[in-house]
Amino acid sequence: MKVSSRYILDRLTSAYGPVTWVPRFEPLDELIFTVLTQHTSDLNAERAYKAMRARYPHWQDVMDARPAELAETIRSGGLANQKSVRIRQILRMIKQRHGDFDLRFLAELPLAEAKAWLTDLPGVGPKTAAVTLSFALGMPAMPVDTHIFRVAKRLGLIGSKTTVEDAHPILEKLVAPADVFKFHVLLIQHGRRTCKARSPLCPVCALSERCPSRSLFYPAGNKKAREAVR
Numbered sequence: 001m002k003v004s005s006r007y008i009l010d011r012l013t014s015a016y017g018p019v020t021w022v023p024r025f026e027p028l029d030e031l032i033f034t035v036l037t038q039h040t041s042d043l044n045a046e047r048a049y050k051a052m053r054a055r056y057p058h059w060q061d062v063m064d065a066r067p068a069e070l071a072e073t074i075r076s077g078g079l080a081n082q083k084s085v086r087i088r089q090i091l092r093m094i095k096q097r098h099g100d101f102d103l104r105f106l107a108e109l110p111l112a113e114a115k116a117w118l119t120d121l122p123g124v125g126p127k128t129a130a131v132t133l134s135f136a137l138g139m140p141a142m143p144v145d146t147h148i149f150r151v152a153k154r155l156g157l158i159g160s161k162t163t164v165e166d167a168h169p170i171l172e173k174l175v176a177p178a179d180v181f182k183f184h185v186l187l188i189q190h191g192r193r194t195c196k197a198r199s200p201l202c203p204v205c206a207l208s209e210r211c212p213s214r215s216l217f218y219p220a221g222n223k224k225a226r227e228a229v230r
Ligand code: SF4
Pocket: 154, 155, 194, 195, 196, 200, 201, 202, 205, 206, 207, 208, 211, 212, 213, 214, 217
């Protein structure tokens, strides 16, 4: 039986509890924080973000910082030299295009335009743009991280050859705009807690009755088939 998005939302809400959207940052903070999370853990990125905001309370200060000094400040976030350059480039371009650092105007744009505005910034891809619009502004954008990408493939929501970039619009359209944030959060939780990369816990999975990949893992299917959904 096909796995519908309604089934996923209902079953995962029962398994992990209801999801409520609460903005954690202003949009520019969310954008820069997401850049800091690239290729590192959220914990390391958080340390780097806090150190940066403590040393440079205003975005103008970050933009004007000496590159080596900014890199030193965000060292705990990894790839500090590249990230310090990228962050200053992003800030410069935002200032040039918009005149200040307040990105709340994006919420007034149609979703596609808001995404295009962000992905025109250096090093900002569909996931970073979607995180910013969704987490900071409550817009119905669907960020696809490694957990969501894996779970979506296993559930047959996207094809085995779909790229992560293409997965963004496909998954976003599967649910009503009001449910996109919830869908994102629940699929991440599912990937982290149950549908794990190496050893998915299919026997206790809330979606196992309809999951097309369950039989590949339990009983152990052939290795090639399992690799296709990893
Ligand atoms: S049944 Fe297994 S493969 Fe399917 S979603 Fe659940 S944990 Fe993942």
